[in-house]
Amino acid sequence: MTERLVVIGGDAAGMSAASQARRRRGPEDLRIVAFEKGAHASYSACGIPYLVGGEVGDVESLISRRPEVFRDEFDIDLRLGHEVVEIDLDRREVTVRDDRGGRGREPFDQLVIATGAVPARPDLPGADAEGVYGVQTLDDGVALLEALEEKPRRAVVVGAGYIGLEMAEAMVRRGLEVSIVDGAEQPMGTLDPDMGVLVADALRDLGVQVCLGEHIEGFEESGGRVRAARTESRTLPADLIVLGLGTRPNSALAEAAGVPVGETSGIRTNRRMRTPVEGVWAAGDCVETFHRVSRRPVAIALGTHANKQGRVAGINLGGGYAAFPGVVGTAVSKICEYEVARTGLTTAEAVEAGFEPVGEIVESTTRAGYYPGARTMKIKMIADRGTGRLLGAQIVGQEGAAKRIDALAVALWHEMTVEEMTGLDLSYAPPFAPVWDPVLIAARKAAERVDRLDGRA
């Protein structure tokens, strides 16, 4: 008998799951219906700031697979403009509302929940005014692009995390005067403050007005259009407000149906991406996963996790075996010529997890100092005082700096000590690194620090 798979959400996680399931089970064995409430499926949400900034010329470039490819080549019944509004686990069916006002039900044997994340949207006066934009979906990106055609002069970006910084860059590229506001004392809360300060400096270098330790109290509007953002200490005139306040898992639908949700508000799954409910899987920004260093559940919205988790869910419900092993918190971002990367725990997170972290910042270069194009970079390595184990690393530098985080992420994965890391066989040639790669220098300095504190040296 043909089994019926329903997928809720047609982006990275949902469509990866659907494609992988299809690879293993033909249409006679598994019927697949995927519902996507938006107008686009299978696109790179991470590319939206570059679409808005103009580095990416058109919306189509961000779409990795056209809807008809899923239909024609994968025999997946992908329905855009269809929002699932209820999951009934007893009757094993979902209720769907389409954008033309229709309403229907779809039965399932297997269900993949891939509802993504919802942007944090401040409940502030004026937040619904025209000119206030989120950057969550491709539709948001398109709306922002249209807004730019009206030649706005001043933009205020709310939130100085990754998305806020990328949007600040996009606005700078479009020639706007840009202010960025964040309640924290440094941008990039995912970095230690002594590394975040380097990002703040970089933003100022770009001509961005950086307003830290300030909270948005509301938006001023006239004629329904936003005119300014107001903090406790000033009023920032703005033709455009971009909300880049981060996201939380979009798990309300699942929770309402009785699918267990964790303390992060992400849907709980096991390693195979199955929820505690038989036949119900979840993947992507709507789930919580396991942080291998803190050993705590975390919810991290990131395309690469969504793709991997969707693939794992699809392989498993296709009859294979795959597991998502958790994360170490790796992330990377670019703000004009500056590259920022991190993995593992920050100092504060390490303390919270019960470690006694010690940190060392070193400054080095991306290539041999004498080789043309060598750029400066700073790298911070955080180690556990008791064991010398690497707990986290952060990089702020120029071209060629950030991708070094990957070697650190793999070292972290294997619970290496910083002392062990000093012996790692990393690649060296003058166009690629100084003879001691910055990663090795940082490991050495961190190991020396641990030794000193231990009274061994």
Added chain:
Amino acid sequence: MTERLVVIGGDAAGMSAASQARRRRGPEDLRIVAFEKGAHASYSACGIPYLVGGEVGDVESLISRRPEVFRDEFDIDLRLGHEVVEIDLDRREVTVRDDRGGRGREPFDQLVIATGAVPARPDLPGADAEGVYGVQTLDDGVALLEALEEKPRRAVVVGAGYIGLEMAEAMVRRGLEVSIVDGAEQPMGTLDPDMGVLVADALRDLGVQVCLGEHIEGFEESGGRVRAARTESRTLPADLIVLGLGTRPNSALAEAAGVPVGETSGIRTNRRMRTPVEGVWAAGDCVETFHRVSRRPVAIALGTHANKQGRVAGINLGGGYAAFPGVVGTAVSKICEYEVARTGLTTAEAVEAGFEPVGEIVESTTRAGYYPGARTMKIKMIADRGTGRLLGAQIVGQEGAAKRIDALAVALWHEMTVEEMTGLDLSYAPPFAPVWDPVLIAARKAAERVDRLDGRA
């Protein structure tokens, strides 16, 4: 009583050892004399091709510490132009010849042998003619620079390994017509042939005449100057010959004294870089080390190993504890806009070590395909058929490709399987990688291949 340390060789390994020993033991405790036969100490030999090619403007740039810094700041008696010609282990002294014809003896309690490598120099007719250059020492580099001032028109590079390719690039940059000759069927014997062929293509793109599967039979000269290189099938006119045939450990001095040398002809040491002879240490290109994947001794001449090993020797003879954990065979090189990297074993080396290797090549991009500046790269991943363990990886691509080898080197270090690697938390953002980093795609393909061969999928 003051102990006496003699260091033979004043480059990376020797001076790292001396500096580290000094850090831990003051001049009253340890007297340090270092003998260097050449005119320069503590320089980047790896930078010579870039000096010759003109990317690096002057010799001084390649010198990391001036001789007077060692003397004045480290209290190390560094003597340039002094060659140690004999080690007497019974009398614990070395015999030294200086470049003004003097001869003397120097007693030691501790000895560091850091004599580096000797270039393979073919025993061929005409190999001693004027116009035939090695690229081993900074003095060689300076000689080549001088030769270039005579505006030679045609260069033949002998040997298509790293150094040969880098010198071919240097000659191209200097506007010469360049031919490169190698007896192997592909350049870069440290890559699999199906990856080496990409390097051959890259060389041809640069306008280099690539002569593979051909052996140099001799050099033609007239008036004592080289005029051509002769292979079994042709005569290549040349105003300049560059020998880039690789090196072997310069261990003759040590061996003559009775310090054990291994099958690679490298000096044998333990993890702490001590030779089997009490109080005698060795480090750098003159030693053999342990390959963590093949579990065999190897001799790999590379500045980064030399620095690490010298540091380890110096810490240990300074009374601390440090160990050199061996290598996984990581290397990287740049030939104009092409980047080449490798780690672990080639397919042939894996077979030799008793594995049954399976390989997958994938083509991807350095950034998200839609992001400006995305460049193509190919990555080959070699896994053990029986266990799925990663055995090696090779990358040929354009800017941003090669440094990815580091994450692979760390994975290899920890004996990860390619299946495990598919879950690695590597950094993702459109300016840095596609949503599936090429490393992850290659791991996935290799894992699928292992599964298929195993009948599991």
